[in-house]
Amino acid sequence: MKPAPFRYARPATAAEAVALLASSPGEAKLLAGGQSLVPLLNMRLVRPAVLVDLNGARELERIEPAPRGGLVLGALVRHADLAAAPAVRERAPLLAEAARHVGHPAIRNRGTLGGSLAHADPAAELPAALLALDATLGLLGPRGMRRIAVADFFRGLLATALAEDELLAEVAVPAAPRGWGFGEIARRPGDFALAGVAAALDADGHARVVGFGVADRPVRLRAAEALAAAALRDETMPARAGTAAASDCAPAGDVHASAAYRRHLATVLTEDALRAAVGRLGS
Amino acid sequence: MTPAAPAERLRVRLTVNGETVEREIEARRSLADLLRDDLGLTGTHVGCEHGACGACTVLVDGRSARSCLLLAVQLEGARVTTIEGLTPSDGLSPLQEAFRTCHAMQCGFCTPGMIVASTELLAATPAPDEAAIREALAGNLCMCTGYVNIVRAVIRVAAPGGRP
Numbered sequence: 001m002k003p004a005p006f007r008y009a010r011p012a013t014a015a016e017a018v019a020l021l022a023s024s025p026g027e028a029k030l031l032a033g034g035q036s037l038v039p040l041l042n043m044r045l046v047r048p049a050v051l052v053d054l055n056g057a058r059e060l061e062r063i064e065p066a067p068r069g070g071l072v073l074g075a076l077v078r079h080a081d082l083a084a085a086p087a088v089r090e091r092a093p094l095l096a097e098a099a100r101h102v103g104h105p106a107i108r109n110r111g112t113l114g115g116s117l118a119h120a121d122p123a124a125e126l127p128a129a130l131l132a133l134d135a136t137l138g139l140l141g142p143r144g145m146r147r148i149a150v151a152d153f154f155r156g157l158l159a160t161a162l163a164e165d166e167l168l169a170e171v172a173v174p175a176a177p178r179g180w181g182f183g184e185i186a187r188r189p190g191d192f193a194l195a196g197v198a199a200a201l202d203a204d205g206h207a208r209v210v211g212f213g214v215a216d217r218p219v220r221l222r223a224a225e226a227l228a229a230a231a232l233r234d235e236t237m238p239a240r241a242g243t244a245a246a247s248d249c250a251p252a253g254d255v256h257a258s259a260a261y262r263r264h265l266a267t268v269l270t271e272d273a274l275r276a277a278v279g280r281l282g283s
Numbered sequence: 284m285t286p287a288a289p290a291e292r293l294r295v296r297l298t299v300n301g302e303t304v305e306r307e308i309e310a311r312r313s314l315a316d317l318l319r320d321d322l323g324l325t326g327t328h329v330g331c332e333h334g335a336c337g338a339c340t341v342l343v344d345g346r347s348a349r350s351c352l353l354l355a356v357q358l359e360g361a362r363v364t365t366i367e368g369l370t371p372s373d374g375l376s377p378l379q380e381a382f383r384t385c386h387a388m389q390c391g392f393c394t395p396g397m398i399v400a401s402t403e404l405l406a407a408t409p410a411p412d413e414a415a416i417r418e419a420l421a422g423n424l425c426m427c428t429g430y431v432n433i434v435r436a437v438i439r440v441a442a443p444g445g446r447p
Contacts, residue, residue: 002311004311005290008356034353038352042332109343109346190421190422
């Protein structure tokens with residue numbers, strides 16, 4: 001099981017990578033951590049004429065605090081570094097926790113933030129966490145950088161707003177609310193989640209609750225969000241919000257779990273995530 | 284810059300188990316195949332070739348990686364350690380000895396990957412509990428043992444007085 005032959009390029013900057021994409025329209029693939037792309041290459045499900053290896057573009061590795069409590073993250077930040085970086089743990093602990101749940105140690109050592117977003121697996125942790133945190137993505141193309149909200153980036157199963165000539169260069173995370181919760185259920189640690197929930201909650205009760213593995217993309221669980229403000233005062237509310245969450249889920253059933261079971265997990269995980277978020281606001 | 288043509292052979296220079304290695308290879312050659320077929324280091328086992336089984340796990344600059352998911356040309360300047368590099372010239376490492384003592388292998392196919400993954404765990408966490416060991420090794424599949432004796436072996440070297 002070997003990849004089909006391809007031309008290989010290792011640009012030293014993101015701009016050079018974009019120029020390479022432009023010179024091979026529709027024929028090039030970007031290689032970041034390779035934890036999803038290389039299996040597809042090995043199985044020949046993807047056969048690009050040109051492989052543009054981003055790993056030489058060190059500018060994409062940055063983890064930087066931004067003004068007013070936010071973060072700017074480069075697309076090449078590895079999951080292991082996202083989970084461990086003090087700036088991420090302090091400013092966006094939900095994101096650090098989500099990163100800890102991605103794959104196994106060897107996968108977290110190589111896999112990247114940008115790769116996870118661009119691959120857009122509906123059961124992936126980081127897209128959901130960034131949707132809960134209302135992050136903005138920077139897409140670098142021949143005409144410069146355009147910004148897009150994470151909410152507008154995911155278009156369906158493995159589908160995104162990224163154009164063929166664009167590179168997902170950076171992720172801007174605004175200051176995160178103090179309340180947060182994250183949970184997922186997987187058969188083994190490191191497997192893709194059967195279902196998961198990421199929640200962010202501020203002291204005024206504004207919530208962004210996101211389910212993953214429960215639709216063709218990460219989805220806001222808006223019925224649960226609407227009950228979150230009451231959860232600050234009423235401890236029966238997280239359970240009611242969990243029940244409400246099911247209405248925003250449209251999971252597929254497969255050999256790993258039925259649609260009904262995934263929906264059930266979403267209700268339990270929503271309740272747990274909201275309780276955790278309320279607890280963190282109170283502490 | 285112009286991308287290298289498909290059949291073109293690219294030069295890569297890296298360190299494998301402390302020795303500098305230089306080869307001309309096709310861009311599509313995996314690190315696993317470079318290690319096994321070009322360098323004769325057959326201790327790195329190739330199971331699934333898509334990152335699911337963990338048998339081909341090696342250390343790259345001290346961190347575990349699936350060698351079937353890396354192109355060898357990406358390893359320019361890197362420091363790779365395989366199971367051969369973790370094995371003393373005069374016998375077994377304490378971790379390998381513990382695998383033997385605890386009967387932590389049957390067919391042995393997964394063992395090199397298990398040892399490499401355990402080495403990384405113990406370097407970061409010298410005294411992991413059972414849950415931490417199971418989580419660290421969850422990406423390494425074993426079809427024979429049921430994992431119990433593998434976990435026992437890692438606990439044995441992680442215990443006070445033990446060393447990897």
